[in-house]
Each structure stands twice: as C-alpha cells, then as structure tokens.
Amino acid sequence: MSRTLMAIDETLLVSPRTMGKIDQAAAESGIDSFGLMQKAGAHVAAVLLSHFPEVQRAVILCGPGNNGGDGHVAGGLLAASGVEAVRFGMEPKPGGDAARARQAYPGKLLPLEDWQPRDGDVIVDALFGAGLDRPVAASIAALIERAQHAGTPVIAVDLPSGLSGRTGEPTGACFAASHTVTFAALKPGHLLMPGRTLCGQMHLCDIGIPARLIRSDDAMWKNDPGLYASKRPLTDAGQHKYGRGHLVVFSGPLSATGAARLSATAGLNSGAGLVTIANPPGATLALASHLTAIMQHPVRDEAELETWLSDKRLSAFVLGPGFGDLEKARSYTARVAATGRPVVLDADGLTAFASETDLLAKLFAGEARLVLTPHEGEFRRLCGDLADDPSLSKIDRARGAASRFNAVMVYKGADTVIAAPDGRAAVNADAPAWLATAGSGDVLAGIIGSLLSQGMPAFEAACAGVALHGEAAIRAGRGMNAEDLAGHIEPL
Numbered sequence: 204m205s206r207t208l209m210a211i212d213e214t215l216l217v218s219p220r221t222m223g224k225i226d227q228a229a230a231e232s233g234i235d236s237f238g239l240m241q242k243a244g245a246h247v248a249a250v251l252l253s254h255f256p257e258v259q260r261a262v263i264l265c266g267p268g269n270n271g272g273d274g275h276v277a278g279g280l281l282a283a284s285g286v287e288a289v290r291f292g293m294e295p296k297p298g299g300d301a302a303r304a305r306q307a308y309p310g311k312l313l314p315l316e317d318w319q320p321r322d323g324d325v326i327v328d329a330l331f332g333a334g335l336d337r338p339v340a341a342s343i344a345a346l347i348e349r350a351q352h353a354g355t356p357v358i359a360v361d362l363p364s365g366l367s368g369r370t371g372e373p374t375g376a377c378f379a380a381s382h383t384v385t386f387a388a389l390k391p392g393h394l395l396m397p398g399r400t401l402c403g404q405m406h407l408c409d410i411g412i413p414a415r416l417i418r419s420d421d422a423m424w425k426n427d428p429g430l431y432a433s434k435r436p437l438t439d440a441g442q443h444k445y446g447r448g449h450l451v452v453f454s455g456p457l458s459a460t461g462a463a464r465l466s467a468t469a470g471l472n473s474g475a476g477l478v479t480i481a482n483p484p485g486a487t488l489a490l491a492s493h494l495t496a497i498m499q500h501p502v503r504d505e506a507e508l509e510t511w512l513s514d515k516r517l518s519a520f521v522l523g524p525g526f527g528d529l530e531k532a533r534s535y536t537a538r539v540a541a542t543g544r545p546v547v548l549d550a551d552g553l554t555a556f557a558s559e560t561d562l563l564a565k566l567f568a569g570e571a572r573l574v575l576t577p578h579e580g581e582f583r584r585l586c587g588d589l590a591d592d593p594s595l596s597k598i599d600r601a602r603g604a605a606s607r608f609n610a611v612m613v614y615k616g617a618d619t620v621i622a623a624p625d626g627r628a629a630v631n632a633d634a635p636a637w638l639a640t641a642g643s644g645d646v647l648a649g650i651i652g653s654l655l656s657q658g659m660p661a662f663e664a665a666c667a668g669v670a671l672h673g674e675a676a677i678r679a680g681r682g683m684n685a686e687d688l689a690g691h692i693e694p695l
C-alpha cells in the first residue's frame with residue numbers, strides 16, 4: 204500500500220457509517236468540507252498521473268453523491284494538466300459539495316451509456332463510495348462488463364463501485380480496480396476478501412481530517428505489531444526454561460502424529476521453553492523416531508491426564524491437529540479448561556464441539572483464554588447460523604462467535620480475522636497465498652499455543668501468532684511446505 208504520510212493511522216479500520224460521522228464531526232468543527240473534496244480529487248488525479256503517465260483519455264464516471272464530487276474535481280484537475288478528461292454520469296443533487304464541484308469544473312457530463320472503450324483510456328470510478336446502499340443498476344453493470352472486457356484500467360475513488368466498504372462483499376456487479384484511492388482511514392472492505400482483490404493497490408491519503416476526529420469507535424484494525432508489541436513475552440538474563448513457558452500438544456493416534464509434531468515444532472521455534480507432546484497408546488515409537496528437542500508424555504486416558512495436569516508448569520495446551528477421537532477431544536478439553544490455563548482448539552478440537560456448542564460455550568468463563576482457529580468449513584460447522592447470515596461481514600461473524608464461546612477467534616483464510624469477546628477485531632491482510640498448504644494450520648496453532656504458554660494474553664497472542672505465521676511463510680518462500688514453514692519461524 205502506498206500512502207501520503209501525515210498524521211493518519213494506517214492500521215485503523217473505520218466502517219463507512221463511522222466515516223460518515225467523522226465527516227460530520229469535521230464539518231461541525233469548522234473544517235471546510237468542499238476543501239476536503241478538493242484534496243480528495245487532487246489525490247485521485249495524482250495517482251492517475253503517476254501510475255498511468257501514458258494515459259490518452261481519462262474517463263471520469265461520476266455518481267450523484269460526494270464520491271461523484273471527488274470525480275468532478277479529479278476530472279477538472281486532469282483537464283487543467285493537459286489530459287483529455289471526459290466525464291460521464293449523473294448530475295449531482297443540487298446544493299451540496301458535489302454540485303459545487305460540478306460547477307467549479309464546467310464541461311459536458313455525458314450519459315454513462317455513451318462510453319465506448321478506446322485504447323489509452325483510464326477509468327476514474329467515482330460512481331459510488333461509502334454511500335452505496337444497493338446493487339448497481341443493470342446499465343452500470345453493463346458498463347462494468349464493457350470495461351472489464353476491454354481491459355480498461357480502473358482507479359476507484361474510495362471503493363470500487365459495487366463493493367461494500369463494510370463487508371468487502373460486492374452488492375451486485377462491481378468494478379475490479381487496479382488502484383483504489385481512499386481517504387483518512389481504511390475501511391474493512393479494503394482488506395476483507397474479495398474486496399482486497401477488487402481494490403487492487405491501495406492508496407491511503409490524508410485529506411486534512413484531523414487525527415483527533417478519526418476515532419477507533421469500531422475497535423477494528425489491520426493486524427499490526429502495534430496491537431501486540433507491548434504484550435510480547437519478556438526475556439531476561441536470569442530466565443530459566445520453565446519461565447519461558449511449557450506448551451503441551453496433544454497427538455493423534457499412531458497413523459496421525461504428524462500434525463501434532465508440526466504444532467509442537469512451531470511451538471518450540473516460537474519461543475516456548477519446553478514443548479511436550481501428549482501421546483496416546485501406541486504412538487510413542489512413531490513420535491520418538493521423529494523428535495529430539497520435543498519431549499513426550501504418555502496420556503492414555505482422562506485419569507492420566509488429570510494426574511499430569513497437577514503439574515502447574517504446563518502452561519498452555521494445543522488440542523485438535525490430527526487428534527481423531529472426537530469424544531476424547533471433548534473430555535480432554537473439559538479437563539484442561541478446568542485448570543484455568545490457556546488452550547488452542549484447532550481442527551478435530553473444533554469439529555468435536557460442532558454438535559456440542561453449548562458445552563463449549565460453558566467451559567471457558569472469565570478472562571478470555573480459549574483460542575479457536577477455524578477455517579471456513581470448521582467455522583460453518585461450529586456457527587452455521589452466523590456463517591449463513593449474508594448481512595454479516597467476516598468481522599461480524601468472528602465477533603459473534605467470540606462472544607458466544609468467550610473465545611478469541613482466529614477465523615482463517617486469505618483475510619484471517621482475529622476477534623476477541625470484548626469486541627476488538629483485527630484483519631490480517633499480508634499473508635502470502637502459498638500458506639494454503641496441508642499442515643500450515645497446525646503450525647499456526649502451535650505458534651499461538653507457544654505465545655500463550657509464554658504468558659501473552661489471548662487476543663495479543665492470536666494477532667502476533669497470525670503475523671509470525673505469515674512472516675515465516677514469506678521467509679520460507681513460494682513452494683514451501685508446512686515443515687519448511689515451521690523451520691522459518693522467528694520468535695517475537
């Protein structure tokens with residue numbers, strides 16, 4: 204993402220509704236709203252000139268609201284700089300800033316239907332931004348289709364028209380932009396999929412709304428060290444290994460020990476002082492032939508687990524990767540929950556509770572210490588009602604589940620959302636696509652478990668874990684497998 208550096212917080216996510224309130228607060232504080240529009244339009248024109256210096260015709264598509272107003276300004280400035288700029292669109296409603304922009308830059312406003320693609324065209328999409336409240340009309344859908352078919356580059360103002368800034372989902376037809384120029388703060392739709400792809404390269408621009416007005420009422424951020432750096436595990440010279448945390452990873456049976464080993468290796472490489480695999484009967488030799496620094500401890504049944512749990516130095520638990528036995532997964536989870544220590548449930552640990560969601564909701568009361576790491580399918584199994592509600596964004600769904608289970612949710616995917624029961628939410632937007640490989644989720648569970656074992660609070664451990672996971676994937680490079688990934692983790 205490129206940005207004009209000023210006093211803006213590039214990690215804050217602001218919903219379109221809150222952005223509206225911020226605009227209003229800016230106007231009430233005496234800031235000239237037309238001045239903001241002029242700066243917005245100038246940024247759009249600058250992005251076009253710097254990224255498409257060979258442009259032959261700027262095609263400015265103007266909608267009826269302030270998004271269109273930004274387009275009029277950009278068109279006027281481009282024309283003044285010698286670029287042929289032709290405006291198509293709808294007359295703005297009289298009386299507002301958009302109408303003033305239309306008058307300030309006089310010239311023809313052609314009907315949208317009249318645009319026919321030409322070589323050298325660059326579209327400035329200023330049809331709808333934050334105010335989009337329904338699917339675009341069929342005539343606009345046809346225009347989007349024409350632009351796509353012709354391969355005309357699109358610079359979107361604020362958001363590609365047709366994309367919801369709240370959810371990142373298109374409401375119907377939607378432009379796919381090569382650049383999106385937005386103002387004051389990122390919106391969730393810029394990071395949530397498929398919005399992130401539809402926006403192309405993001406440009407976050409300061410148009411002079413003071414930082415004190417750009418509030419974090421929505422408690423949403425782009426995942427960033429600012430969210431967790433202050434809670435990172437402390438290392439001091441006199442530390443001993445138990446002081447760095449003892450992570451326990453539960454292994455599956457003989458035929459499925461690999462997933463636990465991936466989690467355990469990731470846990471050790473993420474800084475836990477000790478990692479022990481709890482192995483079921485029959486898996487000891489298979490595990491022993493692969494493990495060196497990682498220890499094992501036999502756990503045949505609940506009674507053995509209970510005895511072992513009296514060791515207070517076992518500081519966090521990962522249960523689920525390759526685990527297999529769903530009934531045992533539930534009973535073991537209940538046992539570790541009763542210790543009051545933090546737990547990561549992944550894979551079979553999640554599936555085990557798909558038909559017992561009420562039980563899961565009761566097991567972890569108090570300060571959040573349960574982390575759930577579902578991918579889309581696992582999320583649907585746990586919270587079908589949230590998954591199937593089209594009015595909810597991925598952030599809303601993650602928050603709903605977090606409050607239901609009093610858990611920090613790590614709702615995985617290309618746009619992993621981390622949400623806490625207190626409402627805080629972060630969207631991770633820079634993990635590489637090659638993380639989508641078998642076993643990479645096991646590695647993530649191990650990283651988060653390790654950070655929990657080192658004493659990080661659950662939300663911060665989850666945010667940091669997701670970031671470390673993505674960074675390890677970047678270091679491991681395209682073509683990596685999950686074992687390579689675990690080997691490329693660098694602790695916080």
Ligand SMILES: NC(=O)C1=CN([C@@H]2O[C@H](COP(=O)(O)OP(=O)(O)OC[C@H]3O[C@@H](n4cnc5c(N)ncnc54)[C@H](O)[C@@H]3O)[C@@H](O)[C@H]2O)[C@@H](O)CC1
Nearest residue numbers: 226240243268269270331332333334335336337338339361
């Ligand atoms: N943050 C700020 O202070 C600034 C905001 N600016 C711009 O203002 C925009 C928001 O302006 P508005 O609130 O006027 O909203 P928009 O310009 O996005 O659109 C609002 C209008 O479009 C109509 N509309 C919505 N969806 C439609 C659809 N599918 N088909 C037909 N009509 C539809 C609405 O009824 C309304 O009349 C931002 O996206 C941004 O581009 C800029 O002017 C700079 C200053």
Ligand SMILES: Nc1ncnc2c1ncn2[C@@H]1O[C@H](COP(=O)(O)OP(=O)(O)O)[C@@H](O)[C@H]1O
Nearest residue numbers: 578615616617635636638639641642643644645
């Ligand atoms: N397109 C993508 N871009 C970035 N990260 C991705 C993408 N697809 C999946 N991931 C990440 O890869 C990991 C896959 O985990 P998971 O689905 O549990 O796989 P497995 O069960 O094979 O371990 C998750 O952390 C997820 O967020």
Ligand SMILES: [K+]
Nearest residue numbers: 328331362364
């Ligand atoms: K737009």
